Amino acid sequence: MPPARAALSAALAAAIAAASAAGPAPPTAVWPQPRQAASGSAAVPVAPGPDFFSLGGHGESPLLEAAFERYAALTFPHAGGATPVSRAGAVVGLVLSVWVLGEAHPQVSTDESYNLSVPSAGGVAVASSRTVFGALRALETFSQLVRFDFDRGAYVVDGAPWVIQDRPRFPHRGLMIDSARHFLSLPSIRQIIDTLPYAKLNVLHWHMVDQQSFPFQSKSSPKLWEGSYSAVERYTQADVESVVEYARLRGVRVMVEFDVPGHAASWCIGYPEICPAADCQMPLNVASEATFNLIEGLISEVAGTGSSKSHDASGLFPDSFVHLGGDEVNTSCWTKTPSVASWLQERNLTADEGYAYFAKRVASMVIQRGHRPVQWSEVYDHFKASLPKETIVHIWKGVTNVTEVVANGYDVLINVATGDKPWYLDYLNIKWDAVYRNDPCHGIPTDELCARVLGGHGEMWGETVDGSDLQSTVWPRLAAIAEKLWSGRSQTEDVAEVLPRIRAFRCLLLQRGVAAAPVDNAQARAAPAGPGSCFEQGARAPGSARPVGERAILL
C-alpha cells in the first residue's frame, strides 16, 4: 500500500477506535451495515453540482464516469428543485481514489473494500479503494448518507463527520433469476441488475434454461432454442453479451447455469438424439457421445474454447464460475430405456455411477477451460470427495453436511443453513426475519472452515414469477440476505433491531423506483393492506403523530 494510503488507513482506524471507545456505535442509516463506522453529530449540508463526483489522481475510468451519472441521480433526486446551498461549510464533492483502475470483469476474488470519510465542516468527502468495484460500493454508501431536507429544500448528511471502513464478509453475494419457467425480458433483467448494487450485491446467477424452456441462442447447436416458449421469448448471444456488460458496469458478475443432466427436457425439442427416448427426456442421454459433444460446444460458447488456460475472453460469460446444475436427477428412466441400460451394463456402471460419470465429465469441460464448475448439493451428496477440488458446491438441501463439504476442501455457496429453505424467495411464506436468521456459517465449527463459504444467493425460482412480479417477490427479502452476506456476523444477530432499518431501506427502494413489497406482510409480494406511510405500511389515522421509521431518526 503506498504510504499516503497507509497513513489515511491508519487515521481511519484511529478514528474508528476512538469512536468505539465510547461504546458500540448505533446502526447507521446505510444498508447493509458497514463493517466499521464512526460518526459525529453534525448535520452538514451538501451542495450538488455537475462534477460533484470525481476521480482523484491520474487515469480515467469510463466505468466510474458512468457510475457518477447514475449516483448523481440517485443521491440528488430533487436536484432541479434544491435551494442553492452556499458552498461554504457544505460538502461540495466526493473524490474517489482508486489504486488500480482496471475495469476487467469482476471475479469472486475482486477486492470491494473501501474507506469513506465525510467531513463535518464541509469541503470534500473522500473515498479510497483498491478497485473501481470498491469505489462503486463507496458511491452507494455515500448516496445513502445523503438525505433531502424538504423543509430546508437542501441536501444534508446527518451524523457528520463520518469515517467508514468497509468490506464484505463474503465475496459472493447474489440473486438467482430463472428465465426458463418464465421468460424474463432484457429490460426486466436490466432493472433487477440495477437494484443489486443498492444492497451491495455482486452476482447475478442466471438460471438460463430448464425443462420448460430453452431461450438461449447456441451457435454450435442452433436448434436448441426451438425449445423456447415462442419465437420471441429468446435471447440472442448479443443480448446476453449486453446483459453481462451491463452488469459489469455495476460491479455485478453474471454466473450462468445450464442444468444437466436433469431439468433439461427442453433440450430434446431441437435435439431429440441427446435424450434417451420420447418417454425419457430427462436425464439427458449419458450413453450418447452426441450429448457430450453438444454440451461441450455449448460450454465453449459460454466459457471460451480453453485455448488459453485463463478466462477466455472469447466466452460469453467471463466469470470464472460456470454453474452446471446437477440437481434432482432421477435416473430411473435411464435403466428403463434399453439402449441406456445396456450402455451402463457394458461399462459395469450403476445408474448412480452413470450420473457421477456425467457430472464429472461436464465439470471437466469447464475446468479444462480455466473455469470452475458449480454444482448443486446432490452432486456432492452422491459423489463426495471424488469430485474435482475446483468444484463449488451450491448447498440447497438441509441434509447436506456442510461442515463435511468444507472440511473436504470444497468451496461452497449456501442458501440454507437454518430452517426450511430460508433463501428460497419463491417460498412466499418466509418473511424477511426468517431470511435474516439464516447465517451462512451456522453449524460450521471454525472460522477456518467457514472461510470456504464464498457466500450465497436469494434463489428466485420462476414458477410464479415473471416480469410482472419479479421485483416485488425479490425485494425487500433480498435485502435481508444482502446484509447477512456483507455485514459482520455479530452485526446481524439482533433481528429485533433490524425492523425499522429494513422498513427504511424498503422506503429507499421505493424512492428509487424499485417495486419492493411491504416488509411486514405475512406473504411475500402481498399488496399493502391499507393506506399509509412506507415507513409504517399500515393505516394511519389522519392527524396522528408521524411515523417513527423515518430515515433521519436512525442516526
Add this chain to the structure above:
Amino acid sequence: MPPARAALSAALAAAIAAASAAGPAPPTAVWPQPRQAASGSAAVPVAPGPDFFSLGGHGESPLLEAAFERYAALTFPHAGGATPVSRAGAVVGLVLSVWVLGEAHPQVSTDESYNLSVPSAGGVAVASSRTVFGALRALETFSQLVRFDFDRGAYVVDGAPWVIQDRPRFPHRGLMIDSARHFLSLPSIRQIIDTLPYAKLNVLHWHMVDQQSFPFQSKSSPKLWEGSYSAVERYTQADVESVVEYARLRGVRVMVEFDVPGHAASWCIGYPEICPAADCQMPLNVASEATFNLIEGLISEVAGTGSSKSHDASGLFPDSFVHLGGDEVNTSCWTKTPSVASWLQERNLTADEGYAYFAKRVASMVIQRGHRPVQWSEVYDHFKASLPKETIVHIWKGVTNVTEVVANGYDVLINVATGDKPWYLDYLNIKWDAVYRNDPCHGIPTDELCARVLGGHGEMWGETVDGSDLQSTVWPRLAAIAEKLWSGRSQTEDVAEVLPRIRAFRCLLLQRGVAAAPVDNAQARAAPAGPGSCFEQGARAPGSARPVGERAILL
C-alpha cells in the same frame, strides 16, 4: 392542408378504400387498433441505423429528437445483435412530416391524428401529422409493426405495404394515480408515464392529496405538507414541474386534482382553522374565509394567477383542466358544528346549499384563471344545470343520468357506463373483458350528445397500491380502456376477438420492462399460475406445440 399533404391523404384514402373493398380487414398487430389500416402480405426487412427516425422538411423538434432516441430503443431492442441487413429492399428509415412543430403542452384540443405508410419494396416509411403529438402516436404504431425475427437475426415488418390513417375516438384518455393513500415516488410516476403512450394514452390524472396525506408543497400555504405521511414522502414544486415536463415530452397531459371540500382531513394538520372542528375535519369549513383564501392561493400556484385569461404559464399545471373533486361530501358534521350551523342559518342555506356554494366558489376560481373545473358526479347530481357550463363532470356513479348531463351542455369524463365501476382498477375482480365491455357512449342516444364525452380514465385508487404494485394493478387492464377510447366503437364490440391480441400486447409490455400482470387470472395483479409463455400464461408441457398467440400470427 397544403397540396402535397392533401394528395398524400387522398392516396391513403384510396388505398384504404381499395383494401376495404376486399372485405373487413383483420385486426392488426397494433394496440389499440388503428381506425383505418390497409395491409399487404409482404415481409419487408427493416435496417436499423443511427438516423433511422428523422424529421422531414425544415424546422427542428427537441421533443421529437428525444422521442427518436426512445423509439430506437423500443423498436430495435436487439440492435447490438442484429445481423446487418442489406439496405436494398429494406425499410431504411421513418420520416416524419409534421405540419406545425409547436411543442407547447398538449391540451384536450390537441390533434393526435396521423397517417403512416410502410412500403413493401423497402425504402422509407413515411408518417405525417398536424402536430408533434400526432407524430408520437405514429412512432408508437410503427414500433409495434416491427418485430425481431430471431431465426434470421433481423427486423421485419409483416403485412407490408401498410397504409394507416389513424385518429383517436376520444380526445381525453388517461390514468388516474393516487399519491395520497400511498406516496408514489418520482421514479414510480415517471415509469408509469413511460407506459401510457404504449397504448396511446394521453392524460395522467394526478389525485394529489386526500384525507390520508397531503404530499404537495404549497408555497402560499407552506404548512399544508405537514399533512404528508413523513418528512420524505413529499413533492416539491420543482418535482411536480419535472413530472409535468416529463409527461409533455411523451404527449401526456397532467391534470391535477385537489379534492374539496370532502376527502381533505389531511389539510387540517397544517391549518386547523380551515376545518370546522377537531371532530369535524371534513368537509372543509364553508363558514370561514380562511378556507377560500387558502384554496385560492393553492389554485393560483396550480393554475396561475389569472392575470391573463389564457393558460397562465406561471401555474405549475399548464393543462386547461383542474380537478376539484367534490365527491362524497357528507355535510352532517357542518350542521353539528355550532359555528358552521349558525353561518348557514344566517344565510338561510341548507347544508346542501352550503355544499353548492363551496363547489361553485372554488370552480369559479379555476374559471377566472382561464381553466376549466372538473368535478365528480355528485356535484352534478346535486346542483344540475346550475353549474357553470365550463364544468366537466367526471362520471363515476351509475346513478348519474349521463344523457341528461350532456343534454344540459356539460362535457363529461366517464369511467362507468355499464356494470359496476368497470374502470375502477382497484376493483381487482373486474377482468379485462368487463373493462372492455364498458363503452363510454353506452345509453347516450345520439352521436351529437356523445360528442360531449371527452373520454375517461382507468381510476387507480391507491388504498392497496404503492410503488410495489402500481404497474401490475394498472396493466394490462388499462390496455382495454385505452382501446375503447382510441379505436372506433364498431372495432371494439367483439370481445372474443380481443383475447389473443390483449395477451400479445401484454407480452409487448413485458418485453418493454413493464410489470404487466397476466391477462387471464380472475384477480388483477395475481401472479402467473405456473410456468409458461406470456402468450399463454399457463403451463405448457415440454415439447408440446408452440403457443398460438405470437405476435406475427395476428397479421
